[in-house]
Amino acid sequence: MARAITTQKKIMWTVLSWGIGLLIFFPIMWTFLTSFKTEAAAISDPPVWFFFDWTLENYSAVLERSNYPLALMNSIVIALGSTLLGIIIAVPAAWAMAFVPGKRTKDVLLWMLSTKMLPAVGVLYPLVLIAKYFGVMDSRILLVVILMLINLPIIVWMLYTYFREIPGEILEAARMDGANLKNEIIYVLTPMALPGIASTILLNIILAWNEAFWTIILTTVNAAPLTKFIASFSAPEGLFYAKLSAASIMAIAPILIMGWFSQKQLVRGLTFGAVK
Amino acid sequence: MGRITLDKVQKKFGEVEVIPPLDLTIEDGEFVVFVGPSGCGKSTLLRLIAGLEDVTSGEIRIDGSPATNLPPAKRGLAMVFQSYALYPHMSVRKNIAFPMKMAGMDQAEQERRIAKAAEALNLTDYLDRRPGQLSGGQRQRVAIGRAIVREPAAFLFDEPLSNLDAALRVGMRMEISELHAKLQTTMVYVTHDQVEAMTMADKIVVLRAGHIEQVGSPLELYHSPRNTFVASFIGSPKMNLLTGDIARSHDATTIGIRPEHLDVVESEGTFVGRVGVSEHLGSDTFFHVHIPQMEEPMTVRAGGEVGLRHGDTIHLHPQADKIHRFDDRGLRVA
Amino acid sequence: MATEHSRSSARLMIAPAVFVLLVWMLVPLIMTLYFSFADYRPLRATFETWIGFDNYASFLTSSSFLSSIGTTLWMVGSILLITILGGVLLALLLDRPMFGQGIVRILVIAPFFVMPTVSALVWKNMFFNVDNGLFSYLFKFFGAQPFDFLSQLPLFSIVIIVAWQWLPFATLILLTAVQSLSSEQLEAAEMDGAPALSRFWHIILPHLSRAITVVILIQTIFLLSIFAEIFVTTNGAFGTRTLTYLVYQRVLESQNIGLGSAGGIIAVILANIVAIFLMRIVGKNLDN
Numbered sequence: 001m002a003r004a005i006t007t008q009k010k011i012m013w014t015v016l017s018w019g020i021g022l023l024i025f026f027p028i029m030w031t032f033l034t035s036f037k038t039e040a041a042a043i044s045d046p047p048v049w050f051f052f053d054w055t056l057e058n059y060s061a062v063l064e065r066s067n068y069p070l071a072l073m074n075s076i077v078i079a080l081g082s083t084l085l086g087i088i089i090a091v092p093a094a095w096a097m098a099f100v101p102g103k104r105t106k107d108v109l110l111w112m113l114s115t116k117m118l119p120a121v122g123v124l125y126p127l128v129l130i131a132k133y134f135g136v137m138d139s140r141i142l143l144v145v146i147l148m149l150i151n152l153p154i155i156v157w158m159l160y161t162y163f164r165e166i167p168g169e170i171l172e173a174a175r176m177d178g179a180n181l182k183n184e185i186i187y188v189l190t191p192m193a194l195p196g197i198a199s200t201i202l203l204n205i206i207l208a209w210n211e212a213f214w215t216i217i218l219t220t221v222n223a224a225p226l227t228k229f230i231a232s233f234s235a236p237e238g239l240f241y242a243k244l245s246a247a248s249i250m251a252i253a254p255i256l257i258m259g260w261f262s263q264k265q266l267v268r269g270l271t272f273g274a275v276k
Numbered sequence: 277m278g279r280i281t282l283d284k285v286q287k288k289f290g291e292v293e294v295i296p297p298l299d300l301t302i303e304d305g306e307f308v309v310f311v312g313p314s315g316c317g318k319s320t321l322l323r324l325i326a327g328l329e330d331v332t333s334g335e336i337r338i339d340g341s342p343a344t345n346l347p348p349a350k351r352g353l354a355m356v357f358q359s360y361a362l363y364p365h366m367s368v369r370k371n372i373a374f375p376m377k378m379a380g381m382d383q384a385e386q387e388r389r390i391a392k393a394a395e396a397l398n399l400t401d402y403l404d405r406r407p408g409q410l411s412g413g414q415r416q417r418v419a420i421g422r423a424i425v426r427e428p429a430a431f432l433f434d435e436p437l438s439n440l441d442a443a444l445r446v447g448m449r450m451e452i453s454e455l456h457a458k459l460q461t462t463m464v465y466v467t468h469d470q471v472e473a474m475t476m477a478d479k480i481v482v483l484r485a486g487h488i489e490q491v492g493s494p495l496e497l498y499h500s501p502r503n504t505f506v507a508s509f510i511g512s513p514k515m516n517l518l519t520g521d522i523a524r525s526h527d528a529t530t531i532g533i534r535p536e537h538l539d540v541v542e543s544e545g546t547f548v549g550r551v552g553v554s555e556h557l558g559s560d561t562f563f564h565v566h567i568p569q570m571e572e573p574m575t576v577r578a579g580g581e582v583g584l585r586h587g588d589t590i591h592l593h594p595q596a597d598k599i600h601r602f603d604d605r606g607l608r609v610a
Numbered sequence: 611m612a613t614e615h616s617r618s619s620a621r622l623m624i625a626p627a628v629f630v631l632l633v634w635m636l637v638p639l640i641m642t643l644y645f646s647f648a649d650y651r652p653l654r655a656t657f658e659t660w661i662g663f664d665n666y667a668s669f670l671t672s673s674s675f676l677s678s679i680g681t682t683l684w685m686v687g688s689i690l691l692i693t694i695l696g697g698v699l700l701a702l703l704l705d706r707p708m709f710g711q712g713i714v715r716i717l718v719i720a721p722f723f724v725m726p727t728v729s730a731l732v733w734k735n736m737f738f739n740v741d742n743g744l745f746s747y748l749f750k751f752f753g754a755q756p757f758d759f760l761s762q763l764p765l766f767s768i769v770i771i772v773a774w775q776w777l778p779f780a781t782l783i784l785l786t787a788v789q790s791l792s793s794e795q796l797e798a799a800e801m802d803g804a805p806a807l808s809r810f811w812h813i814i815l816p817h818l819s820r821a822i823t824v825v826i827l828i829q830t831i832f833l834l835s836i837f838a839e840i841f842v843t844t845n846g847a848f849g850t851r852t853l854t855y856l857v858y859q860r861v862l863e864s865q866n867i868g869l870g871s872a873g874g875i876i877a878v879i880l881a882n883i884v885a886i887f888l889m890r891i892v893g894k895n896l897d898n
Contacts, residue, residue: 123638
């Protein structure tokens with residue numbers, strides 16, 4: 001039972017929480033504000049907060065930079081491609097493990113997770129070598145495959161936990177009701193599994209979008225996604241803070257929004273069900 | 277028609293034999309209840325009949341034709357699950373329509389049957405809701421609705437009332453009995469609750485560890501339990517089972533006396549003891565009586581207003597013709 | 611419900627996932643293992659297939675290895691400390707009744723979704739920069755000398771950046787755990803006369819212990835392979851070279867494949883030690 005709590009206390013907690021929340025959010029907020037300043041305003045001393053001439057010129061400047069649209073496209077292709085490929089491979093596997101569990105199902109699942117723990121540097125050179133051998137360095141397909149592989153265990157795991165929540169009795173009811181396997185999948189399983197599949201897709205797009213080891217190492221220009229593109233801004237001159245901010249906001253905004261929608265799934269996906 | 281015959285049906289999970297070879301016939305139109313403690317194999321037996329589990333050996337026949345290897349959908353049976361197993365993403369209407377849709381029945385006939393079932397089950401106002409928006413009793417009725425529209429050869433119920441609260445359970449019990457009286461279709465009903473078994477069944481099958489302990493009508497089981505297990509399982513409160521000298525004096529290893537067959541007398545009773553906890557129900561009073569020679573207290577049913585208190589001395593006298601006698605293997609002695 | 615037929619089709623359905631992961635894990639790992647016993651320096655056209663454990667010996671005894679281990683431990687340890695302590699406090703705070711809880715939650719979670727290169731660059735330029743960074747303004751505002759974080763306290767600066775990214779993760783998971791604590795248990799403790807601090811110590815903390823362990827293990831695995839933040843800020847200079855970064859430099863910058871591969875194998879072994887503990891917890895959870 002929730003207890004009645006004094007308004008005074010509630011206000012105190014509210015002020016404290018909002019204060020800390022805004023403090024944590026501040027760097028993003030500041031980047032957002034800076035992205036609308038002129039370069040001069042971006043480094044003005046003292047800093048300007050809200051009262052400056054808001055401008056969109058940084059966004060247009062970044063968009064006009066020859067390789068930004070390419071990087072954005074690469075990010076989209078790589079994030080969506082690797083997630084989609086992963087889903088295609090993972091759905092049957094998770095399905096089978098959830099609905100026809102065998103003696104070794106648990107071991108297989110744990111083994112799959114263990115591949116996720118493999119440090120990237122342990123396989124760094126061989127991958128460079130293999131990529132060069134097949135002539136796929138700096139190509140989208142390479143990153144699609146590699147990001148699919150590093151996220152596959154999480155995809156399988158999340159789908160498995162979602163599928164396992166579909167009660168076996170419902171599938172049995174469908175069979176009693178005369179549904180054959182095809183109808184069972186079309187009318188019962190798919191509609192019940194879709195929300196789980198959707199949140200798995202969402203979380204994995206986020207993970208793939210933000211991956212910043214392989215995307216930096218295995219690309220130069222052609223397949224470079226936003227992670228790599230942003231990294232190329234690392235020169236320290238203050239003259240392009242506003243443009244850096246605009247580029248950053250464009251790189252993180254879609255993911256930030258998706259992330260807010262998938263908070264709950266995040267816990268499930270990243271703790272492998274160990275925390276509920 | 278719905279005559280179900282089990283012929284030496286056996287089920288093993290790996291090396292574990294859950295159901296040893298077993299014979300059973302369920303007559304057309306009969307209301308049969310499988311009852312037993314949890315883990316006795318009653319649900320497994322039901323699922324074997326449904327076709328949700330493969331039998332290890334033996335044969336199942338429905339209306340004389342072999343059904344052992346038929347998939348569940350082809351057996352013409354409908355099942356109501358413990359969790360109701362409604363499709364959460366479909367409206368009540370679509371849930372009920374699902375088996376007919378799978379059977380490819382024409383739309384008009386589907387509508388007609390849905391309307392009829394909904395009316396019989398008081399669901400007409402809820403047809404467009406999702407199962408999540410319904411109460412437990414309503415969900416239960418949807419599950420039953422989904423079963424009856426198929427006009428199956430037999431209904432299978434797997435502990436359908438165990439998720440309902442006590443008051444609803446009594447109501448649903450009546451509804452299911454009513455339904456049986458109206459449809460006259462075979463019903464096979466699994467429960468661990470002997471009250472449900474006694475109140476609803478034409479025939480009760482008492483199971484323990486996969487074995488059939490006794491098959492019979494509720495009153496047969498009440499009056500002549502075949503062994504001590506059935507004796508103590510059927511009837512509420514439980515039959516008092518006594519061993520030792522008192523049993524030997526009746527030429528038995530164990531004797532059983534139901535609480536309702538013990539009379540409270542003024543003096544010189546067969547048993548003399550001290551009143552322990554008493555449960556006053558108004559119509560009846562149940563006394564737990566501690567008798568010095570016995571480990572377990574005896575339960576006695578007395579009239580509604582017997583003025584005995586905790587610690588009082590009580591004299592009890594069993595009704596001679598109502599004493600059940602059992603031998604050293606626990607079997608009934610005629 | 612499982613028949614022989616469904617078993618075999620199940621195997622067929624799992625096969626592709628198992629196959630690709632098996633290839634992904636084994637092929638490059640075996641190659642790395644092979645290179646780790648070879649003297650392979652493409653830039654000098656050196657390739658000698660078997661030199662025994664020389665690479666391991668020189669990698670393990672080099673001063674850069676020892677300092678990289680020290681750096682890694684410092685970095686991972688302090689990030690864990692900040693995120694766990696901060697996470698527990700924040701989780702408890704966010705669990706309190708307040709106005710606009712959902713929005714605060716969103717504010718707190720946000721940094722986790724920022725791509726590592728963006729957060730590293732934003733912090734590096736707009737906060738830590740000695741000339742134009744916000745911290746410099748802040749220092750000046752209080753009359754202090756501006757401070758060059760990235761060259762004076764490079765490790766600390768990176769810890770701040772990464773902790774900022776991972777604090778939301780710890781908070782989110784610990785909040786989930788806090789919310790699963792039954793309030794009846796807390797009320798029972800209150801009835802038993804336990805003051806707030808001992809309720810935290812004897813009931814909330816033990817309840818959170820499992821979630822804390824999970825957060826530690828998962829973060830450790832991710833933090834051991836921190837890359838982009840170092841790459842963007844210091845490029846491994848000024849004592850910020852972690853084991854991961856050292857291996858990266860040996861393999862790709864100095865192109866000493868043999869030595870780097872030996873380092874890679876060592877990193878794999880270290881990560882596996884952490885992974886084993888994590889798998890135990892996850893495995894136990896799988897049973898129920």
